[in-house]
Amino acid sequence: MNVTLTIAGSDSGGGAGIQADLKTFQELGTFGTSVITAITSQNTQGVHAVHAIPVQDVESQLKAVLDDFPIQAAKTGMLFSAAIITTVSRLMKAHNIPLVVDPVMIAKGGASLLQQEAITAMKTELLPLATVITPNIPEAEVLTGMTIVDDATMIAAGQALLTIGVKVAIIKGGHLAGSHTARDIIVSTDDIFIVETPFITTKDTHGTGCTFSAALTAELAKGTALREAVTIAKQFIQAAIQHPLHLGSGHGPTNHAAYHNFEKVQVTLYDDL
């Protein structure tokens, strides 16, 4: 059994955060473990409260999991504070575990999930340990100081992230204004490629970023090569958005079971860049 780990915040609404990660890990045939960094009181309408877990409790959860489980890949989501980032980075540095960093900053409704002063710690302590980083466009802009408007600027931002020490940058295009496609660009030192699916107009997109990065983590844990792992993660999130559950009155969760319950999604790959 391949073991995965998520270090993230709890979403009481079940569509994002730890809950999305564990459901996705399970769907893709891995055994999910978790370290909770914060408890959010959240539903489809928004984030109503955030309670950060004391840093010593984050540390003891992470030690407990790392000491006893053969973790094959880990991901981070909501980390909230510089102190939590410093602790997670220190402990992960001592282990050679493939790490997917989803640099969660702001929830879809606008609530802050990462304190402003934590961005430096993320850049200097966590990103050098990242195998893969999965920023959306606003997050990539904050981390690089660049303005992203098209493929060329997405690639340039990805390359800027590589200089921080990240091995692979996946810049997610879901937020690009006026886009009819959900186009993500993958930049590594030896390869640049694009995965693309049709953009789906829906309000049920709560937790898309968490779900995508968790699917990628599960595939990396199984030893799937990068291109194939990204393609499966893209199929997983596209299916989850395409077959909504219509839960709640706001931004509903995606359907984490859709990848197995519906027909396979077509992903277009461009690699002649």
Ligand SMILES: Nc1ncnc2c1ncn2[C@@H]1O[C@H](COP(=O)(O)OP(=O)(O)OP(=O)(O)O)[C@@H](O)[C@H]1O
């Ligand atoms: N409406 C959509 N239709 C199809 N694919 C989408 C849509 N929205 C996002 N995606 C895809 O979902 C994945 C997650 O990207 P997204 O940009 O939504 O992450 P995010 O903004 O980090 O999410 P979150 O709000 O959960 O933090 C990417 O592959 C993106 O292209």
Ligand SMILES: Cc1ncc(CO)c(N)n1
């Ligand atoms: C706990 C948590 N993590 C991440 C996100 C981003 O979708 C969210 N809304 N809530």
